Amino acid sequence: MVVGSMVGAGIFNLPARFGSATGPLGAIIAWTIAGTGMYMLARVFQALAERRPDIDSGVFAYAKAGFGDYMGFLSAFGYWLGSCLGNVFYWVLIGSTLGAFFPSFGDGNTFIAIAVSLIGIWTFHAMILRGVEQAAFINFVVTIAKIVPIIVTIIALIVVFNFSQFADNFYGGADMPPKPLISQVRDTMLITVFVFLGIEGASVYSRFAKNRSDVGRATILGFVGVTGLMVAITLLAYGSLPQSAIAGLRQPSLAGVFESIVGHWGAVFISIGVLVSVLGAYLAWSMICAEVMYSAAQSEDMPKLFAAQNGNRVPANALWLTNSVVSLFVISTYWSQDAFNFMLDMTSVTTLLPYLLVAGYGVLVARSGEGYEGVENQRGRDQIISWLAVVYTIFMFVAAGPKYILLVAVLLVPGTVLYVWARKERGMPVFVPRDLVIFLIAAVAGLIGFYGLVSGTITP
Template structure:
């Protein structure tokens, strides 16, 4: 039987996991998302906030990977080390279920893209679209069951292939740059097709999207147990972050130089296709659409791997039931992968009743991931504050400041997302605690400490409030 310890990924493969995770559905939706909210200045401010915030988050992941090498699948392991068993579980569960929701958004966007050419797919939630997505889910499922190394290699190839149309889009728009149009779009169309409101309100409207497109920054950290060198985890995280940020900023800003903001705001998703079509003609939409299909399928592969790995690692760390810690003969966490894809399948079917499934899945994925991110940053701050692993004092003040900024950034993102998504998150977190109960029963251990019980009660209060809000129409999806 293959052992997971024998499967090693080098720096290039780990960097591919980061870039492959981050460059997915989100980047192809950026022009319309920003065009519908703000102008050039607002977009620049949003990316400065997001870039600085996520850079500090990347630095926290890098620091913790080096200072706590014993904590694998760091996204949830750090939360447990800093705040106890139940918050460690919530971090793992939230990250996992949020990733499952994100995978659903990929299938919706794929079918929406095809819908521009084949009307039977509609906006990605017709019966035929759901049937086609279901076939895709299980084709990927059985491919991944053949081995992590094989899937990681395919991801590396796809990552290279999908960057090409994005770079082509950027180059074409640079040569088509119209300074007068770019200047006219500086402050946004506050009274017309733009987002309206103050500059702060405009920027706030883009915040959950910037979180969504940065999800995957921890891809190397999640796969730390496969790294050939531990130092590669942090390096891959930073390289992947810088490369992805540069691409996303250019894809956001350059459309303002070829189309008026209301025109950008009115484009069909994936809006990159509409922008390029307006510049070079219909073939541009086809070109971008093909790139999107490659990109999103690659991102789906990467996130399917991450979903299964999080459940597996949480089980091995006694935060999830033992069943999810089983590997097949190829060293793949098969039970975890089965549960992941069953959940994705159920959610894909549920999109049939959704009016804007892509936007909902995008925002909810971001909201679910912010709490695990916040706990990672808080643990990094706690470590530096106590001086743990800083016996020589080198880098302590720097890491303290970086972790503090990362924690403030994620807290602000939760606020910017709004109470709606906090409550919808609780709607998933509270019932999901049944898995924690199962795991604790298997171990014969105490369920909660006093603090953990308080967190559990708050989660259920939020869950009940979300149910009431949905039934009364206060919360719409």
């Protein structure tokens, strides 16, 4: 689940996204920051799986345990929404990939591309309704299949690696607009968040684990393996083409890089790998979306309606809501100026809030000593790791900039209707004073973002 969730669309888009932002030096710095930050976050997930084995579906449940009901809801809704936006991105990428061979698909947001995406969404919907175990087996097979073209490309890039070309690109290509190194690094930050999404895949499905220790082990092993692939793809590409050529490749840019090495068949080979990879990742994330909504309803953070399962143990109502929302967002891409990068960045920022709250809860657990009976010597280490994860996620919010934070608020605030619904049907007060303050802050940000969209000062 960790590898299947992480290796989706992002890895195939890394060359052009990095090439348009920075040279190898900036890329090395960016991966060092992102890799360290996400490793700390992975260690937080591992520690919490071991110290709080009573908490299932960790991403939002940790936020609720540490920061109250409304923050738990925002974490669940934000994570679910980010996952939905990620699924939209997958369909845009599929359309863009096909657009290289069939012009009617364009950049993935033409009428034909949207129609094909909607057919695909509801075909997967019918498949998942037949059972999580069956879908998980398909995901396992697809995960193996999609790693093959990535490994083949890495080997080819090593064989043709040109150190002179790499050196010319190192500080930023001579034919690229001059840009300070700090700006180069900042412009890569959201793509690094996106490609690491899924690191929590084992934690989301922790209720299915036979041994809780397997959750933490899967998280670390998946993280290390996938990080190696992503860094290799990014840096080796600089040794094959000038940075300006890499930056100008259409997405999925890994297809263009491989094509430059072996010819046109390379683009076809990678494009097939992209389609297999993205469809597999879409399957994994559709399951995760429904699981998050279902778990939140089970813990009384979402309306009871979404706690229902069908005869195959699939949270059917949650799945219907998920795919309805994904369909609406797919349709909305028709009016987006750059649907590809906009959906990628929105997915990244929306998921940062749940990550920040998980890291914060890691700090609280380590400080309290809960679950550390017999291993008190590990508390200090885990507290430092959790604080580093907190600093990293805050840094990512700053790097994202106010535009995306305001747009996330525009999406999160209306979701509070589900929170009010869940509280009312259980006869509970809607807000305690602290939660009311949080809601009002979010509402003000949402209104500013909405005004920006209406006035045109913020464009999707």
